[in-house]
Amino acid sequence: MSPSKSNDEFNPASAGTDPKRAVDGSSYSEDASKRVKVEPGLQSICVMSPGGASSISNIETPGPSGQPDEEFKPNAAMEEMIINFLIRVALVIEPKDKEATTMYGQALELLSQALEVWPNANVKFNYLEKLLNSMQPSQSKDPSTALAQGLDVMNKVLEKQPHLFIRNNINQISQILEPCFKQKMLDAGKSLCSLLKMVFVAFPPDAASTPPDMKLLYHKVDDLIQKHIDSVTSPQTSGEDTSGSSISFILLVIKTLTEVKKHIEPPILVRILQRLARDMGSSMGSHLRQGQRTDPDLAVSSSRQSADLGAVISSLKSVLKLTNEKVMVVPDCKRSVTQVLNSLLSEKGTDASVFLCILDVIKGWVEDDFCKQGRVTSNFFISHKEIVSFLQKLSQVDKQNFSPDALDEWDRKYLQLLYGICADSKYPLALRQEVFLKVERQCMLGLRARDPDIRNKFFLLYHESLGKSLYTRLQYIIQIQDWEALGDVFWLKQGLDLLLAILVEDKLITLAPNSARVQPFVIASSVPDSSRMQKQVADVPEGSEEAPLTFDSLVLKHVQFLNEMNKLQVADLVIPLRELAHTDANVAYHLWVLVFPIVWGTLHKEEQVSLGKPMITLLSKDYHKKQQASRPNVAQALLEGLQLSNPQPRMPSELIKYIGKTYNAWHIALALLESHVMLFMNETKCSESLAELYRLLNEEDMRCGLWKKRSITAETRAGLSLVQHGYWQHAQSLFYQAMAKATQGTYNTVPKAEMCLWEEQWLYCASQLSQWGCIGRFLDHVIPKAQVEETPKLRLIQAFFALHDRNTNGIGDTESIVGKGVDLALEQWWQLPEMSVHSRIPLLQQFQQLVEVQESARILVDIANGNKLSSTSAGVHGNLYADLKDILETWRLRTPNEWDNMSAWYDLLQWRNEMYNSVIDAFKDFGTTNPQLHHLGFRDKAWNVNKLAHIARKQGLNDVCVTILEKMYGHSTMEVQEAFVKIREQAKAYLVMNGELTSGLKLINNSKPEYFPVKHKAEIFRLRGDFLWKLNDSEGANLAYSNAISLYKNLSKGWISWGNYCDVAYTDTQDEIWLEYAVSCFLEGIKFGVSNSRGHLARLLYLLSFDTPSESVGRAFDKYLEQVPHWVWLSWIPQLLLSLQRNEAPHSKLVLLKIATVYPQALYYWLRTYLLERRDVANKSELGRMAVAQQRMQQNATANGAGSLGLADGNARVQSHGGSSALATDSPVHQGAQSSRGIGSHDGGNTHRQEPERYTAVQSSVHAGNDQPSQLSSSMISESSQNAVRRNGALGFVTSAASAFEAAKEIMEALRSKHSNLAGELEILLTEIGSRFVTLPEERLLAVVNALLHRCYKYPTATTGEVPQSLKKELSGVCRACFSADAVNKHVDFVRDYKQDFERDLDPESTATFPATLSELTARLKHWKNVLQSNVEDRFPTVLKLEEESRVLRDFHVVDVEVPGQYFCDQDIAPDHTVKLERVGADIPIVRRHGSSFRRLTLIGSDGSQRHFIVQTSLTPNARSDERILQLFRVMNQMFDKHKESRRRHLCIHTPIIIPVWSQVRMVEDDLMYSTFLEVYENNCARNNREADFPHHYMYKTLLSGNHMWAFKKQFAIHLALSSFMSFMLQIGGRSPNKILFAKNTGKIFQTDFHPAYDANGMIEFNEPVPFRLTRNMQAFFSHFGVEGLIVSDMCAAAQAVVSPKQSQHLWHQLAMFFP
DSSP states (O other): OOHHHHHHHSOGGGSOOOTTOOOOHHHHHHHHHHSOOOOTTOOOOOOOBTTBOOOOOOOOOSSSTTOOOTTOOOOHHHHHHHHHHHHHHHHHOOOOSHHHHHHHHHHHHHHHHHHHHOTTOOOOOHHHHHHHHTOSOOSSOOHHHHHHHHHHHHHHHHHHOHHHHHHHSHHHHHHHHHHHHHHOOHHHHHHHHHHHHHHHHHSOTTOTTOOHHHHHHHHHHHHHHHHHHHHHHSGGGTTOTTHHHHHHHHHHHHHHHHHTTOOOOHHHHHHHHHHHHHHHHHHHHHHHHHHHOOOGGGHHHHHHHHHHHHHHHHHHHHHHHHOOHHHHTSHHHHHHHHHHHHHHHHOTTOOHHHHHHHHHHHHHHHHHHHHSTTOOGGGOSSOHHHHHHHHHHHHTOOOTTOOHHHHHHHHHHHHHHHHHHHHOTTSOHHHHHHHIIIIIHHHOTTTTOSSHHHHHHHHHHHHHHSOSSHHHHHHIIIIIOOOGGGTTSOTHHHHHHHHHTTSOTTSBOOOOTTSOOOOOSSOGGGSOOHHHHHHHHHTSOTTOSSSOOOHHHHHHHHHHHHHHHHTOBHHHHHHHHHHHHHHOHHHHHHHHHHHHHHHHHHSOHHHHHHHHHHHHHHHTOGGGGGGTTOSSOHHHHHHHHHHTOSSOOOOOHHHHHHHHHHTTOHHHHHHHHHHHHHHOTTOHHHHHHHHHHHHHTTOHHHHHHHHHHHOOSHHHHHHHHHHHTTOHHHHHHHHHHHHHHHHHTSOSSSOHHHHHHHHHHHHHHHHHTTOHHHHHHHHHHHGGGOOOOOOHHHHHHHHHHHHHHTOTTHHHHHHHHHHHHHHHHHHHHHHSOTTOSGGGHHHHHHHHHHHHHHHHHHHHHHHHHHHHHHHHTTTOOTTTTHHHHHHHHHHHHOOOOTTSOHHHHHHHHHHHHHHHHHHHHHTTTOTTTOHHHHHHHHHHHHHHHHHHHHHHHHTTOHHHHHHHHHHSSOOSOOOHHHHHHHHHHHHHHHHHSTTOHHHHHHHHHHSOGGGSOHHHHHHHHHHHHHHHHHTTOHHHHHHHHHHHHHHOTTOHHHHHHHHHHHHHHHHHHOOHHHHHHHHHHHHHHHHHOOGGGGGGHHHHHHHHHTOOTTOHHHHHHHHHGGGSOGGGGGGGHHHHHHGGGSTTHHHHHHHHHHHHHHOHHHHHHHHHHHHHHHHHHHHHHHHTOSOGGGHHHHHHHHHHTGGGOOOHHHHHHHHTTTTOOOOOOOOHHHHHHHHHHTTGGGGOOOSSTTHHHHHHHHHHHHTSSOSSOOHHHHHHHHHHHHHHHHHHTTTOOOSOHHHHHHHHHHHHHHHHHHSHHHHHHHHHHHHHHHHHSOOOHHHHHHHHHHHHHHHHHTSSOTTTOBOOHHHHHHHHHHHHHHTOHHHHHHOHHHHHHHHHHHHHHHOTTOTTTSOSBHHHHHHHHHHHHHHHHHHHHHHSOSEEEHHHHOHHHHTOOOSSOBOSOOSOSSSOOOGGGSOBEEEEOSEEEEEEETTEEEEEEEEEETTSOEEEEEEEOSOOTTHHHHHHHHHHHHHHHHHHHHSHHHHHTTOOOOOOOEEEOSSSOEEEEOOTTEEEHHHHHHHHHHHHTSSOOOHHHHHHHHSSSHHHHHHHHHHHHHHHHHHHHHHHHTTOOOOOGGGEEEETTTOOEEESSOSOEEOTTSOEEOOOSSTTOOOHHHHHHHOHHHIIIIIHHHHHHHHHHHHSHHHHHHHHHHHHHHOO
16 A cells, blocks of 8 residues: 555544544544555555644654565564553543644554554553543543543554454453443443443344353343443432433444344333433423523523423433334333323423424334234234324424424424225225324314325325215215314314315306307307417417517417316315415305305205204304404305205294304394294294394394384384483383383283383493492392303402402502403404494493503592601692593593494593592592692592583483482582582583473572673573563673673583574564674674584575665675674575575675685686576577566576577587587576576476486486477476476576676686686696597487486386377477588487487387387387397497597696586685695596486596595586485585584585586596496396395495495495485475495495475475385395385484484575575
């Protein structure tokens, strides 16, 4: 061997670096096998110095230098000396540092090489013997280190000469064993194991050739192992620190012996396993206990115990791996091992690696046991029962502490084992079935596996074990399978899999029969074959720009796509959908709700009946509670599936109620119970369950409606109605009468539930009326028998008592109780439905009370701390009690809503009263030292009492108000401010109480005004005036009002009261001075600003319109006008503009000039339209204004010519876009009628209720592309105008249209001069909107046909009757207007496509082809409607682009324009705080509703908001009525807000914004979710090819869930109730489904053409035989008790709001403005 070769072989990096770590002999053996065989005459040996790799001089013989003797060989003595020297060096070196460690390693390496060179050299261990004999610890050498080094040396020698070394050194080997077992070092143990392994391999124990002394050595090894196992497994050593290392050492030795076929007795392993299991339990226990402690001194011991735990876990895994078949065949050992494994598997803190090791061991047992060939069943060392038991234990392992990787590994290994046993045929069939039944079906770990492949494998096991019928699958899901193991997840996705798996997956997907279909794009015979088609498509490379996309290639690509889609099978859709359901519970929920009713409907009746009880049992399972907080959960899905099923299986109502409230399935349960109640009218339990759910959701109206439908006695129905609307005294009296009759035996047949309702409602009324004495006496008899439920309210009461008792632990207890109460409240909050705001109101009130209890505890703490500090600070208080003062100030600001029930106010303010008493007691001695603190409690308590009394009075409980003021305060002193409030509240209560006027006046007279400030004195005098006026002392009242204003001129209420007095005085005496006084007072009251005072503006404008000849009203109006805020007139701009052509024009003009200066955009739209409507009318009127005596004749002449009038600029604008036109058809007489008659004048004098439709048709025909109106429309307008003249004749027509036009023009000029840039921008905007977004001729013709078709429906002889002459005239006019000569020039294509066919079918002049009967005409109109509708929808886009329609608006740079519609609220709006218009949206959708087409504009504001407006053209004369009605509705909404019952129900009429653009064009605010009743009807007819479906089904498919459905139903009921109420109140009839729009997301309703109809005499015509009519579908949607509970109560609340004493006068004034 060359030196270089030798250098390469001996790499210094192979040396160990650990001072205690010996080099493993096996590695060197491997290296030796790879080396080139070296002969004994090796001449050079490479040696490395400690410092690095270098060569040592070759060993040479004596002779000339540099001439080695090739024949020299060391003799045996030299060989022995070299080897023993290396051994001695290795044993002497103490490898403490890096240098010594390197030297030690190289010494071992050289020893190994030397033994390779001289394998037969005699090795002596004399030094080792000395070392072993002196194993006492010394300062020079650590005995364990010496022992390790000795073992390393022996291993090196054994590698090279095992037999020789063992025979020569058996004593040394025997001698070194015992010290190794004593030291029990793991590193030394590895070397010992290596030594033993080589010894046992060299001399096998069972071989016959093994010498006796070797057998003695083996016996000694067994004795040492047994001895040390006895020591470590004895109970005495279980607490020693070294026991862990001892066990590890012994296990290492045992493992080594096992590898050389030297098996240890099974009991030994079992004892070690038991010991380790005990150590594991104790270590985990101490570890968990220490983890709960936070003492930092335990850090060292904790880390030490963690190390011990790690050693125990490692040893445990080692012994488990050694537990093999030889152990398990011993019955006692098998029993012990099974016990240990069971305890480890059931222990919660067991390490994940131990679980995985156990899993591997059990897996090995099972596979080894069944994989051995020829084994019979009786020879299995692990039985079927034990396998099942182990698998069950493994399935129940607690995996909370598993890392993600460990969890994945566990799932993979366990599920592979489980699936292998269940599916592999090598296992017996009985075992496979038993494991599948008792393990997988009980735990269902395979079905919930996260790996889709594994889950699908297990699913196939279920799938193949079940039948393929739907009934079998559904029975398995509902009845057979126990799903408890999956109770914490949405397990219906597994059930859904079972149902969908039996679909025929290889069938092609087809559309439903009622789906929309189109004709084939290419004729089937002309479709090229697939290969040729693909080749053609391939010729055009994807995305190549140079290759143009031809029509042929596009068609071929589309055909290819269609062919591919046509080949889709059921599996292509269902399989991904099933997989998606596993990842998303919401998908699984909706799929189940969709699939279950279908499956249920396919079952036979007997099958449905057989599954009824199992379904009840399934829903009753307790394991559903694991998902109680989950959304969605299984209980919700099951219940909703049942709700949608037909027929519904009958279920116990108590169960439905329980599931509804427990699993947040409220509205699903409500729908089920409502249907059950309607089906089983006599089932009391069902009604009680439904009523209980209503109560829990705080739906008192629905609950009352249900009880009123099922109650027996009239007292119940009347009492509940009174309770609904706050008439507590009357209701309490009725319930008391009912209870008295029941006691006397009159009501023997009344159910117990109804009697309980009387009692409950009587108590509720008593609580509202503050009758606490009666309630207390009642509760004294009831409370000992009552069972109290754990609720936040209970915790609240406990906290009250804890603070009230003032014990030492009261505050601490309160904190604990409040914390529990908050937890309960939050839990209840989460259980309530997500869309239900109303149900959370009681919880919000309880949250406030809980917070105030906490604050009360802080008050007591602050008082206690402050008293301690103040007693030591000699009366210097400084910032003491700051927390107390802050809390009391906060309490004043944080009160319930004024419309909340009195019980909420009582609960809050009465507890505050208790705390105020505590504050008063605490500071009662501070009168001289700190008066401010002394009066703190008195002041706040007085405020508290007055506030409660004020709310009682506002809610109509005047007796309660007086009682509170008289009894609740309880002290003799009160601050002046609060004393005044008390007098005022008490006086106002007396003012409306029957028979208490004298008491109230006495109270006022006995008050001492000298103690009060001037403002309060004035208010007292005003109240005195009110009492005197009611007592018919007019002079005294006038004097009192005068004194009030003299004392304080800014008293707004004083001015208004005096104005009302003067107004009544004028009505009684007709003395004009009173009229002037009244107007002056009203304007002064409005000036000083109370919200109620602005309601008198309507009265002012009415008086101004009918001013006396001496102009008393006008003089006062002009005198005080400057002092009135300008913004108060914004709501009355339409009325002020109309007044410009009446005698009050000069006064109105002044107001409008002020508005034009300050609020230009609030006025501009209406003023501009006013001017456009009246310009030509004014010119004609000026020519005809000759004499007042001939005025009526001139008006009639003007009316007859009105049809031919139009706006030139409007025509020019319209004609510039598409040649269409929009004409102004309003006549001056008609406009005069508008000004004088308000809403009524705008209908154009309809002679019967069908007139609105007539005008729709006529106006559409007029504007269908013809600049000249038809004769029919002219005659009709003339007739309408004559009717308007007849109505206005009695009022006179004083001011000419010309002067009105000039006044309006002057106002516009003032506006333009003040805001020139704004006016220019607005003009551009409105011009573009009015001209660029008109409808096309086809769309206008469709609107005409649709209107005519609805006219036909209204005729009673719709089948065989002849076509009426009125319809013939209209059809003639339509034909002339639509296809006139001008239309032929402008719309050539339109005329060419439709003229001939339309005139042939519908022109009365075509006598040969015109329909003979009305039914035939109806059929033809239907045909034309379908044709036009199809053409409009197919030929024209659904969305237009702004850049194509109006480049001006696209490039429009807005500076000053605001988003319109911001000035309709009755409050001051700063112009610089409004939202500016940023831009117009780029997309303009076309909205089509019942034949009419509109363009929808999106106006984007500067704040990012979007408002949508549709542009309506071709308006009828009645269009302005919509604006006036909405104006009236806004006034009504203000009234609803001020009344408790209407405000509590959130009653509000939907009032979209209408902005006029031209006389024939306007913008109407639109909702993207608007739909009409007729659309619901038509959609369902088209979908189901039958009559309309119930609205419930339509809305169920539209809305997201039952929660959304309930919220929609409530809001829809409110708006429907208000719509019905307003229809009845305003006498508006003729409602049709296509005119009622509702928003599908909010339930808001908007009615078009909503205005009264007038007969020929100008009187309102109302032909509604059934008021408040609901269709059957509507009634089914709300249910009977929903109609009774929601709609009726909402209408009653609205009626109360408008006829309440304060509002009825305002309502009269408002209606007088609209209906003079």
